[in-house]
Every structure is written in structure tokens, then in C-alpha cells.
Amino acid sequence: MANRRCLQTVIHHYSTNPFLQPLKTLVPTLQQILTLPNPLSPQTPTPNSLHVFSNLTPIFHPQHKPTCHFSSRRSDNEEEEEEEENDDEEEEEEEEGSEEDDDDEGVSAASNSGVKREYTAEEKEEAAAAIGYKVIGPLQRSERVFKPYEPVFAVVQIGSHQFKVSNGDSIFTERLKFCEVNEKKVKELSFLANLILNRVLMLGSQSQTIIGRPILPDAAVHAVVEEHALDAKVIIFKKKRRKNYRRTKGHRQELTKLRITDIQGIEKPEPVPTNKPEKTAVKKLEKTSVKKPEKVAVAV
Amino acid sequence: MALRGAWQLQKLIVSYCDWGGSSRGIRAFMESNLPAFKENNPQLEVVTELIRGQHPHLKGLYKNKNQRVVCVKNLTQDDILLHATRLRNALGRKVVKLKTRHVTKHPSVQGTWTTDLKVEA
Numbered sequence: 397m398a399n400r401r402c403l404q405t406v407i408h409h410y411s412t413n414p415f416l417q418p419l420k421t422l423v424p425t426l427q428q429i430l431t432l433p434n435p436l437s438p439q440t441p442t443p444n445s446l447h448v449f450s451n452l453t454p455i456f457h458p459q460h461k462p463t464c465h466f467s468s469r470r471s472d473n474e475e476e477e478e479e480e481e482n483d484d485e486e487e488e489e490e491e492e493g494s495e496e497d498d499d500d501e502g503v504s505a506a507s508n509s510g511v512k513r514e515y516t517a518e519e520k521e522e523a524a525a526a527i528g529y530k531v532i533g534p535l536q537r538s539e540r541v542f543k544p545y546e547p548v549f550a551v552v553q554i555g556s557h558q559f560k561v562s563n564g565d566s567i568f569t570e571r572l573k574f575c576e577v578n579e580k581k582v583k584e585l586s587f588l589a590n591l592i593l594n595r596v597l598m599l600g601s602q603s604q605t606i607i608g609r610p611i612l613p614d615a616a617v618h619a620v621v622e623e624h625a626l627d628a629k630v631i632i633f634k635k636k637r638r639k640n641y642r643r644t645k646g647h648r649q650e651l652t653k654l655r656i657t658d659i660q661g662i663e664k665p666e667p668v669p670t671n672k673p674e675k676t677a678v679k680k681l682e683k684t685s686v687k688k689p690e691k692v693a694v695a696v
Numbered sequence: 697m698a699l700r701g702a703w704q705l706q707k708l709i710v711s712y713c714d715w716g717g718s719s720r721g722i723r724a725f726m727e728s729n730l731p732a733f734k735e736n737n738p739q740l741e742v743v744t745e746l747i748r749g750q751h752p753h754l755k756g757l758y759k760n761k762n763q764r765v766v767c768v769k770n771l772t773q774d775d776i777l778l779h780a781t782r783l784r785n786a787l788g789r790k791v792v793k794l795k796t797r798h799v800t801k802h803p804s805v806q807g808t809w810t811t812d813l814k815v816e817a
Contacts, residue, residue: 566800630803
């Protein structure tokens with residue numbers, strides 16, 4: 397295997413180097429030599445050798461490209477510390493981890509061991525969209541977002557969880573990134589990261605139900621981050637019988653508490669008038685008046 | 697963080713020792729991170745307290761009269777900052793296992809489902 401790899405590198409070197417053009421004629425023959433000991437290829441030589449040759453080419457890429465990446469990146473790192481890494485490069489790094497020298501691993505470790513990875517705005521948005529939310533920004537103190545209850549519900553998906561929420565509910569999700577309090581703007585008396593949950597699966601009111609397939613693109617649920625906290629401790633206990641093996645590990649999950657402030661995309665019944673004695677009567681009236689079959693827009 | 701727009705952590709007490717080795721991290725924290733932390737959280741009253749011969753801790757006093765104490769002995773200043781922000785981001789409720797992740801006052805909009813509910817097709 398090692399011999400073959402040496403041959404491959406030699407061949408690639410010859411085929412890429414412009415000064416060794418006359419030697420290029422040798423390359424196909426060498427390729428055939430290479431393919432013959434390959435136990436997977438059938439023994440009928442000529443058509444299959446071409447086929448294997450086409451298969452061989454991608455093998456070269458991971459060997460040659462990353463070295464270029466590393467060299468260029470090293471210069472980048474010298475220039476600016478906060479250079480962003482693409483995901484592709486990271487993957488290649490992982491592939492190359494065994495083959496590259498200690499030197500390169502040191503570089504990658506140094507780039508990864510930064511206290512916190514810096515994200516660009518687009519990356520943040522992408523990561524948030526993959527989970528199903530979008531950060532609008534800090535809430536102004538003047539904005540009055542906490543409204544009285546409206547009889548409307550929505551089913552939203554956050555990550556892999558789905559919640560049936562209505563206005564004023566609070567839900568606990570797995571910790572959402574990038575919705576910290578924006579520390580610079582705190583001085584301007586604005587706080588409470590404001591969110592839009594855009595993966596709405598269903599909307600409903602007393603008279604109307606809208607089902608998305610699978611999501612409703614123009615519906616939105618507004619929420620506000622109330623708390624980043626740790627859940628109660630869970631103890632993971634492993635034991636094997638008669639083997640003197642016990643392992644205990646504690647875990648506290650990071651959670652984010654959201655409060656739903658608004659549901660958009662469905663027409664809400666008119667707010668109940670403020671004079672309280674008439675409340676029940678008005679509600680009944682509304683129920684009867686709103687229940688029209690034309691309004692039922694079920695989009696299944 | 698804040699419940700319906702009101703910050704819950706009211707007072708943060710940073711206690712340290714000026715001599716002990718386990719307070720090394722918190723001394724660095726008080727020098728470098730604490731002024732910025734104070735400035736970013738103007739709603740918060742931050743008090744430093746010198747207790748000699750004791751391990752350092754952070755104590756958060758919440759609006760609901762709960763208090764939460766975090767021991768920060770032998771921690772680096774970044775870890776201490778993390779703990780301080782966690783105290784700030786919390787509501788100060790008791791840590792219990794959540795029965796449900798969805799808390800609502802109005803469990804049903806269209807009516808609770810029962811067995812003899814007839815749905816018109």
C-alpha cells in the first residue's frame with residue numbers, strides 16, 4: 397500500500413509538472429501497473445484500467461489541496477487572527493489529521509482553541525434558521541410587547557421540539573445561541589433579546605384552523621428570551637454486574653425560557669371589550685357570529 | 697434574565713481573599729472583567745467583599761428574595777465571568793426538575809378534546 401501511494405504521488409507530480417511533459421507519455425503505462433495489483437479490479441486490463449484511473453484522480457486531491465490551504469492559511473493567521481474557517485477546510489483537516497505532521501496539527505489546535513469562536517452575522521443567521529428562529533435584536537423598553545391573552549394558538553418547531561403555544565405562554569427550549577443581551581445597547585435601556593420563530597406548522601383560532609405543509613411561510617410567532625438557565629441535575633449511572641464497574645456522571649442541560657408575545661398570520665377575533673359584566677354575553681355572541689364556514693381555510 | 701421586562705438579579709456580591717491562592721482567578725476577574733460587567737449591567741448592584749482566609753464565592757440576591765451562591769475557588773477569570781453571567785441570566789427560581797417544558801394558563805383554544813367529540817368532516 398505504501399509503495400503504491402509513493403507511485404501515485406510520483407505520477408501525480410509528473411503529470412502536474414509542466415517541465416516534465418515528455419514523461420507524460422509514461423504516465424498511462426504506470427497507471428496500468430498501478431491498477432494491476434489492485435485486488436478489487438477485474439483482471440481484464442484495458443477498459444477497466446481507464447475506469448480505475450478516473451477513480452484514482454479524486455484520491456489525489458486531499459493529499460495536495462490542504463497543503464496549499466495550510467500554507468495560505470498560515471499567512472492569513474499571521475495577518476489577522478480572526479480569520480474565518482470554512483467547513484470544508486475543517487473536514488479536510490480531520491481527514492488529514494493522521495497524515496499531516498505535528499506541525500500542522502499544532503496550527504489547527506491553535507486556531508480552534510480560541511476562547512470563543514467568532515461567528516459572522518450570516519453564519520449566526522444560518523445556524524439560527526436551521527433551528528427555526530431569527531434574532532431581531534434587543535427590545536426597546538418603550539415597546540409594549542406583553543399583551544393580554546388572545547384566543548389563538550400556533551404550533552411551532554424549535555430544533556426538534558414542537559410546542560403548541562398561544563400568547564403569553566412560556567416554553568423551555570434547548571439553549572438558543574446568539575440571543576444574549578446585546579451588551580453595548582444595554583446602556584440605551586434596551587434589553588431582552590427579541591425573537592421570531594418562523595417554523596410555524598399550524599395556526600388556529602376558535603373558528604379557523606390553518607395547517608401548513610409542512611410550514612406556513614408567512615406566519616410568525618414572536619417571542620422574548622427570559623432566561624438562560626441550567627436544568628436540574630441528571631445523574632448518569634453506569635454499572636456492570638459482578639465486574640466492579642461503576643461510573644457516575646452528572647449533567648445539567650442548558651435551557652432557554654421563552655415567552656410568546658405575539659402570533660401573526662391569522663386573523664384574531666376582536667378583543668373582548670373592557671367592561672367586565674358584559675364579558676360572558678359578548679363572548680357567546682362572538683362565538684356564534686364568527687363561526688362561518690367560509691372562513692375555514694384548511695390548506696391540506 | 698428578566699421576567700416580563702424586569703431584571704430579577706438585584707445584587708451581586710463578589711467575595712474574595714486578597715492572600716489565598718484559590719482567589720487568584722477572582723482577583724484577576726475583579727481587575728479586568730468586573731468593571732466592564734458593572735458597566736454593561738447598570739441595573740445591577742455589584743458589591744465586592746473581602747473575606748480573608750476563605751475561598752471566594754459569588755452570591756446573587758434575587759428579586760424574589762432567593763439567593764444563589766456559587767463557589768469559584770481555583771477558577772480562571774473566564775469561568776468566573778461565565779458564572780456571573782449565569783447568575784445574571786437566571787430568574788432566581790428554585791432549581792427543580794421541570795414537569796413540563798410548556799407552561800400556559802390557557803391550555804385550550806378550540807375546546808378540550810373528549811371522547812364523544814364529533815368532528816364534522
